[in-house]
Amino acid sequence: MGNIAFDLAHLLAGGLVLVSFMMLYQDRLYALLNVFALQAVVLSAAVAWQALIQDASHLYVTALIALVFKALVIPGALHRIIQKLGIHREVEQVVGVGTTMLAGMGLVALSITLMLSLTSAADAIAREDLAFALSVVLLGLLMMVTRRNAVSQVVGFMSLENGLILAATGAKGMPLVVEISVAFSVLIAFIVIGVFLFRIRERFDTVDVGALDSFRGEKR
Amino acid sequence: MLLDVAISCAAFLLLLAVPAVALGSRPFASSLIYALSVIPLAIVAVVGVSALLGVGEMTTAVLPVGLPWLGSHLSLDALSAFFLVVVGLGGAVTGVYAIGYGRHEHEPWRVLPFYPAFLGAMVIVVLADDASTFLLSWEVMSLLSWALVLAHHRESEAQKAAYVYLVMAGFGTMALLLAFGLLAGGEGGYAFEAIRAGKRSPLAATAILALMLIGAGSKAGLAPLHVWLPLAHPAAPSHVSALMSGVMTKVALYGFIRVVFDLLGPLEWWTSPAVILLGSTTAVLGIVYAMMESDIKKALAYSTIENIGVIFAALGLALAFKASGLTAPAALAFSAALFHIFNHMAFKSLLFMGAGAVLNATGRRDLDGLGGLIGRMPVTSFLVLVGVTAISALPPLNGFASEWLVFQSVLKSPELPQIGLQILIPAAGGLLALAAALVAAAFVRIYGVGFLGRPRSEAARQAKEVDRFSLTAMALLAAICVLAGIFPGLVLDTMAPAVHAMLGSQLPLQAEQPWLTLVPITESRSTYNGLLVMVFIAVSASAAAWMVHRLASRRLRRAPAWDCGFPNADPATQYGAGSFAQPVRRVLGTILMRAHEEVKMPPPGDPSPARHTVHTRDLIWEEIYLRIASTVNVIATRMNHLQFLTIRRYLSLVLFSLVSLLLVLALWN
Incomplete structure (x- = not known):
């Protein structure tokens, strides 16, 4: 059991990083949302597996929240927003795919070497989880930096938060209240950002954040 | 027992701020508050004297306020007792003075609430037996005295004084914070008992001494950290000036003595x-x-x-x-x-x-x-x-x-x-x-x-x-x-x-x-x-007086005062403040203050008066403080454009700083 437990946890966490990489090169918004939903599914599977091997029933609630909100509600809502805004055809990329992927690989390498050397005292599952979680966080941040469309920045933010949840569940004894409040705050952030998306759109006829810069008289 | 009395007196003084706020502008408030502040301070002084004379034992107490795992440790030992006498006596007599002096205050509500609390905070500083209580009451003391300096806040001099004082007080407290951090060491024992037991290297001890010279020295007025003192002490109402000069600088010295002679160990x-x-x-x-x-x-x-x-x-x-x-x-x-x-x-x-x-x-x-x-x-x-x-x-x-x-x-x-x-x-x-x-x-x-x-x-x-x-x-x-x-x-x-x-x-x-x-x-x-x-x-x-009266001539002689060749002279012909200072200014002032005198004689035929002006410079202020201020200003101006970046640049900054911190961490290991 011990080996399978570790292998499967490793697989799921690694899958999360892989999906993060997939998100980096999606230049269509709908495809991006689909990959994001996939990441949420993988996350929920990873959390559920943690619940099983840690014998912590409250983690099932976390998994369920991740599945319902992140895999269904948020992608659905973003889908509708994109439709309403009529930007589903837009293709955007600030930095080239190759550069982004190379940067992403560098970040993953950094976080793994760092975390594995720092947490040598912790048990193996937690170490792997933390290393992958940091990678997901960094990749989410990288995605926010490389995108210009506000919707994809929101998706980057959400995927960053997936990394946090992975880290939180990997460590034993994180209370449920903390996880629920994190999930809830992300939801609130999503709502606020959604509202802002529409406001930006109303004002500037675009959700390209570059328009905000030009409005402020800045050059890109 | 003695400690309990002292703590109650301090608490009474701190709480006296509440009725002072409530009564504020009533005509009797000023006399009432000052009179009420005299009693606990007199008791504090008596407590100090009796502790020094060995009446009643010296004790410690832990109050359940302050940091959750530490509480507030207070203790009364001989050193605290001596400084309780200083604070109590100085504060009580100043209170008596203030009953009369406070009547002339134009806006008493700007002074009354802070005055008793300021005294209470000083009593707590002297009684404190752990680092957090000490630093907290020290900072309360600083801030309340700052508020008192600002009592006449419409005078530009008071504004400048309060600003310089606030900056220096913050700087001093930061030095104290670092000193106590070093004192507590890696284990983080913040009670004075634990600090006293700790061992530290000569280098750490020297660093703590330097930090205490900065922290307590700036509060006491040690050069070159004294610049706030001649601004702030005179700007406050006179009874507060008396407290700040007479008592607060002593509390600062108490902090120095407590750390350097008691907690630090051998130097x-x-x-x-x-x-x-x-x-x-x-x-x-x-x-x-x-x-x-x-x-x-x-x-x-x-x-x-x-x-x-x-x-x-x-x-x-x-x-x-x-x-x-x-x-x-x-x-x-x-x-x-x-x-x-x-x-x-x-x-x-x-x-x-x-x-x-x-x-x-x-x-x-x-x-x-x-x-x-x-x-x-x-x-x-x-x-x-x-x-x-x-x-x-x-x-x-x-x-x-x-x-x-x-x-x-x-x-x-x-x-x-x-x-x-x-x-x-x-x-x-x-x-x-x-x-x-x-x-x-x-x-x-x-x-x-x-x-x-x-x-x-x-x-x-x-x-x-x-x-x-x-x-x-x-x-x-x-x-x-x-x-x-x-x-x-x-x-x-x-x-x-x-x-x-x-x-x-x-x-x-x-x-x-x-x-x-x-x-x-x-x-x-x-x-x-x-x-x-x-x-x-x-x-x-x-x-001598008897001999003068006995041997001197009894004949009374009336003559105009100061009649040394200038009958009916203007009072301005007397020795003035500037003229009295001139010898010392010429000897020492030319070096220490770059003092020089300038005489402007009008040309012949011009009836305008001749002018004699003295120029002095405050070298410490100009060479140290103004330079630091201008450096900070230059850096701040350079950094200003960071306030106007695009969202993506900010995000990139976050990413880069995070990654570089992680890199440092990775290389460190």
């Missing part, structure tokens, strides 16, 4: 020259500035800096002797420091009260607008004369006794094994002697120009004696000055437990000496008898 001998030299140069600098200053309250504030310098020099001497295991001279220097702390509380409060009385009577603080007050405010003038004599260290008053002890300990320096200290300490003693002489000159100037001669302004001509409360308070302090000067042995015996608690040794018991003689080391070496000097002065002065 290397080569750390003491820094303290001695800083102290003695502070003394000279402070009094030279006081000599040049024509604002009476500012001059008093500069003189506070001088006294703090003397006390720091004495403490440095105690450190030097202690490091070499010479316990008796260490006890002598430390007793001298404590005695001077007590004395300075008494005469500096008295002088600030006198300045406040003059300010109330005339509305003026500049010496050149005063004069002739001895005839119009005889009681105030007499009491200020006592204070001036005491601060100038003239026997038989208390200032002489403590400064004499300081010099006695300087004279013990040949016993030190280190040749460097043997050379350095007499040199520092020379600086102290220079400072002592200049003090006398500075206060002759203040008294002579401010109180003697003829009035230099209409306001001074119209001056009236101040109210009874103010006079009572000043008389109390003057009595303390005289009594502590005549019976120094009594004071030294009372404070001996505090010396013993810090150094493990004390002066020989003075009560055993015949005829109230002060014998710091042995009778064959040096003795001083205040009573004898007093009797001698009284007898010889009376005899």
